[in-house]
Ligand SMILES: CC(C)(COP(=O)(O)OP(=O)(O)OC[C@H]1O[C@@H](n2cnc3c(N)ncnc32)[C@H](O)[C@@H]1O)[C@@H](O)C(=O)NCCC(=O)NCCS
């Protein structure tokens with residue numbers, strides 16, 4: 001049986017990656033959502049709560065990880081962030097492998113991975129799709145989020161591979177600086193192209 005084509009979907013903060021991932025799902029493509037997986041593992045009764053509480057005392061409660069508190073601890077301290085990542089990333093990787101096995105009969109799959117370039121996962125996918133919009137649109141979207149400040153935004157940006165570099169390394173770019181409808185059409189066209197290419201391979 002032919003293996004599924006794997007698309008790695010990524011993009012910097014606020015570029016519209018989650019919205020575009022939903023568009024892939026609506027086009028019939030199963031999506032592994034690394035962020036959702038992290039939230040599940042960190043949620044109430046999440047598998048990683050004991051390890052996170054041990055490494056970062058006071059960072060969890062009855063609702064699971066206290067995201068804002070943990071964010072304050074790790075986004076300001078790169079060693080702390082590396083410790084948190086060492087707890088989380090191996091488990092996410094394991095669950096991604098299980099997702100792949102479950103969907104081995106599908107033509108196309110999407111791995112929605114915010115840190116695809118930062119963590120070197122781009123070698124493990126067939127195509128990298130970068131979600132991108134003008135910096136002004138990105139800034140406006142992110143600053144509209146509750147609890148976000150310009151300082152926090154700049155700092156998170158500094159932890160991420162710059163958008164220009166992501167674009168340069170992409171196989172395909174999905175522009176989210178246009179209307180949602182136009183972006184959805186671009187996603188549907190890309191899905192069709194990738195499935196056709198696979199068949200004629
Ligand atoms: C620290 C946590 C709890 C803060 O949660 P919060 O809901 O406040 O923020 P959120 O997860 O939406 O992240 C905000 C922005 O920071 C970026 N970001 C998150 N983790 C990282 C990281 N390890 N390195 C660089 N950027 C990161 C996200 O891509 C996003 O653009 C959470 O980000 C976390 O657990 N991060 C570590 C796990 C991880 O690496 N997740 C990302 C992909 S699997």
Ligand SMILES: Nc1ncnc2c1ncn2[C@@H]1O[C@H](COP(=O)(O)OP(=O)(O)OP(=O)(O)O)[C@@H](O)[C@H]1O
Nearest residue numbers: 012013014015016017018019141176178179180183
């Ligand atoms: N053409 C478009 N495509 C995608 N999103 C758009 C578009 N136009 C406006 N938006 C809006 O931009 C926002 C993007 O948010 P989204 O959560 O998808 O970003 P994200 O990149 O996943 O963020 P983060 O990396 O911070 O988790 C949404 O509110 C969405 O409705």
